[in-house]
Amino acid sequence: QKEVEQNSGPLSVPEGAIASLNCTYSDRVSQSFFWYRQYSGKSPELIMSIYSNGDKEDGRFTAQLNKASQYVSLLIRDSQPSDSATYLCAARTGPGREYGNKLVFGAGTILRVKS
Amino acid sequence: DGGITQSPKYLFRKEGQNVTLSCEQNLNHDAMYWYRQDPGQGLRLIYYSQIVNDFQKGDIAEGYSVSREKKESFPLTVTSAQKNPTAFYLCASSISHKTGANVLTFGAGSRLTVL
Numbered sequence: 554q555k556e557v558e559q560n561s562g563p564l565s566v567p568e569g570a571i572a573s574l575n576c577t578y579s580d581r582v583s584q585s586f587f588w589y590r591q592y593s594g595k596s597p598e599l600i601m602s603i604y605s606n607g608d609k610e611d612g613r614f615t616a617q618l619n620k621a622s623q624y625v626s627l628l629i630r631d632s633q634p635s636d637s638a639t640y641l642c643a644a645r646t647g648p649g650r651e652y653g654n655k656l657v658f659g660a661g662t663i664l665r666v667k668s
Numbered sequence: 669d670g671g672i673t674q675s676p677k678y679l680f681r682k683e684g685q686n687v688t689l690s691c692e693q694n695l696n697h698d699a700m701y702w703y704r705q706d707p708g709q710g711l712r713l714i715y716y717s718q719i720v721n722d723f724q725k726g727d728i729a730e731g732y733s734v735s736r737e738k739k740e741s742f743p744l745t746v747t748s749a750q751k752n753p754t755a756f757y758l759c760a761s762s763i764s765h766k767t768g769a770n771v772l773t774f775g776a777g778s779r780l781t782v783l
Binding site: 557561587595596597598599602641655656657658659660661 | 703708709710711712713726758771772773774775776777
């Protein structure tokens with residue numbers, strides 16, 4: 554079982570809609586979670602981090618964390634064509650693991666926003 | 669401007685040759701990382717370094733070597749022992765490997781193609 558799983562997509566949404574990206578993780582002691590956006594041929598850039606259960610909002614982005622269900626999501630409101638990219642979910646494994654604070658990435662979900 | 673510089677951006681290698689990818693950061697970060705990304709896959713950790721003159725193997729270290737002689741520099745050598753070296757290589761850094769947030773900043777990446 555992969556440690557961090559994402560639906561590869563592509564997820565297609567019309568411009569102005571809400572895009573919902575989902576991620577599950579297997580390590581119950583994971584403490585921190587991150588969403589990175591990666592445009593084709595470019596490096597990942599951090600867009601959200603979340604550490605506590607519940608929602609965290611930053612502009613058009615909302616990250617949601619449910620540790621009991623081992624589930625992280627990213628909502629993008631008022632989606633724009635410029636949001637079209639691959640979104641990578643990452644989880645930091647807990648202390649005591651071999652690498653300590655190892656960051657494990659999912660394979661990413663391709664988002665396409667159609668104008 | 670602070671950041672991470674990777675070079676070269678594109679590199680072609682013949683089978684049997686070793687190549688070295690450069691990574692330099694001026695963020696005064698203690699920790700540095702090398703990831704590999706293949707199409708449709710997430711980032712996989714090759715090596716990481718928490719401090720000068722120390723580095724640890726990641727998930728896929730075989731066929732790779734690194735050094736950390738200076739805080740600013742973390743070069744990666746792809747040796748001829750690496751069976752499938754064609755990939756997108758990403759260097760990253762963080763303030764510390766052990767901070768709770770462990771936010772990574774990425775370089776622009778180096779794309780290696782074996783002919």
